[in-house]
Amino acid sequence: MEFFYYTVFGGLAALVAVMELSKNNKDRINTSSTFNSFKNNYLVVYSLMMAGDWLQGPYVYYLYTTYGYEKGDIGHLFIAGFGSSMLFGTIVGSLADKQGRKRACVTYCITYILSCITKHSSQYKVLMLGRILGGIATSLLFSSFESWLVAEHNKRGFEQQWLSLAFSKAIFFGNGLVAIVSGLFGNVLVDTLALGPVAPFDAASCFLAIGMAIILSSWTENYGDPSENKDLLTQFKGAAMAIASGSMYTFVFLWTPALSPNDEEIPHGFIFATFMLSSMLGSSLASKLLARSALRVESYMQLVFAVSAGALLLPILTTFLVVPTKVKGGSISLAGCVQLLGFCVFESCVGIFWPSIMKMRSQYIPEEARSTIMNFFRIPLNIFVCIVLYNVNAFPITVMFGMCSIFLLVACILQRRLMKIAEKPKTEDWQRKDRDPEVEPLNI
Numbered sequence: 001m002e003f004f005y006y007t008v009f010g011g012l013a014a015l016v017a018v019m020e021l022s023k024n025n026k027d028r029i030n031t032s033s034t035f036n037s038f039k040n041n042y043l044v045v046y047s048l049m050m051a052g053d054w055l056q057g058p059y060v061y062y063l064y065t066t067y068g069y070e071k072g073d074i075g076h077l078f079i080a081g082f083g084s085s086m087l088f089g090t091i092v093g094s095l096a097d098k099q100g101r102k103r104a105c106v107t108y109c110i111t112y113i114l115s116c117i118t119k120h121s122s123q124y125k126v127l128m129l130g131r132i133l134g135g136i137a138t139s140l141l142f143s144s145f146e147s148w149l150v151a152e153h154n155k156r157g158f159e160q161q162w163l164s165l166a167f168s169k170a171i172f173f174g175n176g177l178v179a180i181v182s183g184l185f186g187n188v189l190v191d192t193l194a195l196g197p198v199a200p201f202d203a204a205s206c207f208l209a210i211g212m213a214i215i216l217s218s219w220t221e222n223y224g225d226p227s228e229n230k231d232l233l234t235q236f237k238g239a240a241m242a243i244a245s246g247s248m249y250t251f252v253f254l255w256t257p258a259l260s261p262n263d264e265e266i267p268h269g270f271i272f273a274t275f276m277l278s279s280m281l282g283s284s285l286a287s288k289l290l291a292r293s294a295l296r297v298e299s300y301m302q303l304v305f306a307v308s309a310g311a312l313l314l315p316i317l318t319t320f321l322v323v324p325t326k327v328k329g330g331s332i333s334l335a336g337c338v339q340l341l342g343f344c345v346f347e348s349c350v351g352i353f354w355p356s357i358m359k360m361r362s363q364y365i366p367e368e369a370r371s372t373i374m375n376f377f378r379i380p381l382n383i384f385v386c387i388v389l390y391n392v393n394a395f396p397i398t399v400m401f402g403m404c405s406i407f408l409l410v411a412c413i414l415q416r417r418l419m420k421i422a423e424k425p426k427t428e429d430w431q432r433k434d435r436d437p438e439v440e441p442l443n444i
Contacts, residue, residue: 004337005270012277012344019284029165029291035158039166041218042149043173048211049105049141050174052112054182055204058272059190061256063197067122071257075390077124077131082385084135092136093143097224097370101148102215108140109212116201116208147370150362151222161293163362167355168287175354176280180273187269224370250385250404251312255343258315258397259336262328271340278344282351289352290359297356298419304356305412308349309405314342316398316405360418 031039064074096104111133118130149170153163189199255275260266289295318335332340361370 005267008344009274009277012274012281016277016281016284019281023288029161031162031165035162038156039169042166043169045211045214046145046170046174047178048207049145051178051182052204052208053141054179055186055200058183058186058268059197059200062268063119066197077127079386079390080128080131081135084132085139086383088136089139092139096144096147100221100223101144101151102219102221104140104144105148105215106212108137108144109208112137113205113208116205119198119201146358148222150370155222164290164359167358168283168290171283171351171354172280176276176283176351179276179279183269183273183276187267190269250400254397254400258339259332264330264332264336266332275343275347278347279351282348283355286352286355290355297359298415298422301356302412302415304349304352305408305415308346309408311342311346312401312405315339315401319398
């Protein structure tokens with residue numbers, strides 16, 4: 001089955017190369033050298049931060065199994081992570097807005113390094129503490145860095161469209177290329193060098209420490225700007241509808257047992273790298289979509305959510321179309337191969353999702369409380385994930401994938417609703433223009 005893994009990986013790599021080489025002037029945004037220096041500095045830091053995160057991803061579930069914990073116990077550990085992100089998210093987000101986003105980014109590094117250190121212990125309470133620290137770190141990762149970038153971008157007076165370029169590049173490198181290298185590097189540490197499943201967590205700590213040093217030496221501080229007078233309720237309402245998908249977070253837990261239901265031997269690091277290559281393909285497509293100002297993010301994201309929902313239905317369909325095997329161990333099954341291809345489609349949609357959602361957040365979320373609101377959005381997301389993981393032994397894995405698919409369909413509906421909300425003010429402005437020619441339409 002090694003040939004299958006290499007074929008999928010090679011095919012995705014070829015698609016990414018074609019996508020990048022086929023870009024023309026319409027797909028590129030002309031920027032200044034000053035902005036490029038600013039963007040490159042952020043990309044280096046963001047890539048190091050994501051390396052610290054991605055190195056851990058493929059081996060969290062596997063590490064817990066090597067310590068002898070069952071799926072239910074592991075589910076509770078995952079719940080601790082998502083639960084702490086839910087409980088402490090708005091607190092750390094508010095502190096980031098008030099005390100500074102740079103300080104929050106440094107706090108992320110320290111918190112995540114401490115979380116990595118706990119992985120050396122097999123004691124359940126210590127691992128639980130590590131998950132709680134990891135949940136806090138995750139809240140900071142997905143709010144403080146983006147908030148710092150948006151505020152610093154505006155403070156330096158760069159053009160608004162250039163922000164889309166920074167978003168797409170951050171996802172292409174941080175959530176794509178770096179994730180692939182991290183997955184392969186983790187595979188070398190664990191399988192080739194036989195350093196054990198804790199080795200990726202130690203390597204993650206090193207990358208986080210390097211990134212923290214760069215932040216301390218080259219970043220300036222910025223805060224939430226209370227001087228901006230925006231309609232908070234309207235902006236929050238639109239953004240809250242946009243952030244409607246928690247399926248990708250549940251997927252992190254589900255993909256390993258889905259591909260190896262009978263303890264099949266699968267290369268976790270290599271499969272993870274394949275998923276990240278799929279995400280790279282999606283982010284490359286997203287950069288083309290975002291470069292076209294006439295194409296609205298709210299419009300094409302409806303299709304992205306719908307395709308994602310279909311991809312996560314494959315584990316359910318394969319149970320009816322493919323005869324399951326009862327043989328323990330061995331290589332990946334035919335059903336696993338089909339599901340792996342579907343998961344690659346899902347990860348491609350995730351690659352489109354991240355830069356697109358970042359673009360929408362920059363439009364809809366007010367600057368004065370950006371980190372706070374972004375973490376507030378994560379509360380329903382984390383509740384959903386916690387409910388699924390808490391009942392991980394009560395439902396078959398197909399039921400959980402079905403729930404994820406339904407959740408994505410709901411996100412598709414909410415995305416359409418957001419587009420209607422965004423169009424309404426523009427329609428009203430032009431109606432005012434028709435009634436009073438001297439009234440200029442508002443720019444939104």
